[in-house]
Amino acid sequence: MRQPIIEKPFLFVTIIVLVIIVYGSLYPFVFSQPSHGIGALRTLLGSWRAPLERGDFLANILLYAPLGFFGSLAIRSRVGAIVRVCLVLMLGASVSIVMELTQYYDPGRVTSAADVLSNVLGTLVGIMGALRFGSELGSKLVQHRILPTPPLMLVTVWATFRLFPFNPVISPHQVWNSLKPVFLYPSLAPSALFRHISMWTTVAVLISSVVGTQRSYLRFAAFASFLLFAKLFLVDATLSVAEIAGVAVAFCWAVVSRNSPRLQIITTCALLSCYVIMFRLEPFDFQAQPKEFDWIPFFGFMHGSISVNMLSFLEKFFLYGSLIWLLVEIGIQLRWATLVVALLLFATSWMEVFLPGRSAEITDTIMALLIGCIMALMCRTPSSQNSRSRARLL
DSSP states (O other): OOOOOOOOHHHHHHHHHHHHHHHHHHTTTTOOTTOOOOHHHHHHHHTSSOOOOOOHHHHHHHHHHHHHHHHTBBTTSSSSSSHHHHHHHHHHHHHHHHHHHHHOOTTOOOOHHHHHHHHHHHHHHHHHHHHIIIIHHHHHHHHHHHHOOOHHHHHHHHHHHTTTTTBBOOOOHHHHHHHHHHHOOOOHHHHHHHHHHHHHHHHHHHHHHHHHHHHHHHHHHHHHHHHHHHTTTTTOOOHHHOOOOOOHHHHHHHTTTTTTTHHHHHHEEEEEHHHHHHHHTTTTTOSSOOOBOOOTTTTTTHHHHHHHHHHHHHHHHHHHHHHHHHHHTOOOOHHHHHHHHHHHHHHHHHHHGGTTTOBSSHHHHHHHHHHHHHHHTTTSOOOSSTTTHTTTTT
């Protein structure tokens, strides 16, 4: 039988990269017909003489490099290198041209041939990286089935939450704006510090589950450093002393407890459980007169700002999914871990009827049940990786 020429795990990642590119290129998706325009295509062709903006040029390269990298890995190595390069370059160029033509109808965007050039160059950089380093990496990931595990899903959700809404600007002014709270207005509130310690310690445990316990703290340090560095170039994103301190504490705890993984998991589970309760019930200002409990799932997500709702969804997905997985790592079967978290969320949601400014609804309980179902589906594939955790699913 002939083997397929597509690596499905990397095709899945490539699709995610494409979604991020479309989102980053067209956000906030407000379109209108220019009143005095000459047309999208003529504007694109007539912009080739426009000067290059260094920040935008580098940002476009960084945005499209993952497309070239994972797009190349999605095509099996038995396909010739030249054919792979041409196919992925055509994909990058086509996506870039479509995005630039669409941006003509976005009042806040500029249709530019220079952007197409930098996007194609970024795709080429990713392709060269895949041809040079991707073969060995790809074989290891596919062999060990690292890509479809719940811990990696949760780490990806965390990175998405920290980098949302993916609007990079490479300039010294942007970097300074991101660092102002650290140097000009330093603050270390206990609640904020506890929040970041709980979350980053959880990320450290998840990364250990993905890459293995041996020197996983070094991978965690690299991952955390990348996210903190990337936030310097995101519009409206800022660093804080509490977050930097939280990363430092999580790293130190990962180093100290590296030889006691069970202690690390139990401690992290306790921290995250306390934070989830605090996250849902603070400021603990209960009123005597209760509000109505909303039994319509995701009612709050259907109203209000899309950006705020998306951030809330990503944060809750990470919190509830991580808590479920930590309970599984302790030794509880997935079905019971999911039920425990769902009951905890239902109890705190019911208590929210006495809290002003809170939305008491069934949504979070439903989210926990859905996350548990997703994890069960992801863990059906047998693998040597996380075999101990998979056995608890039965």
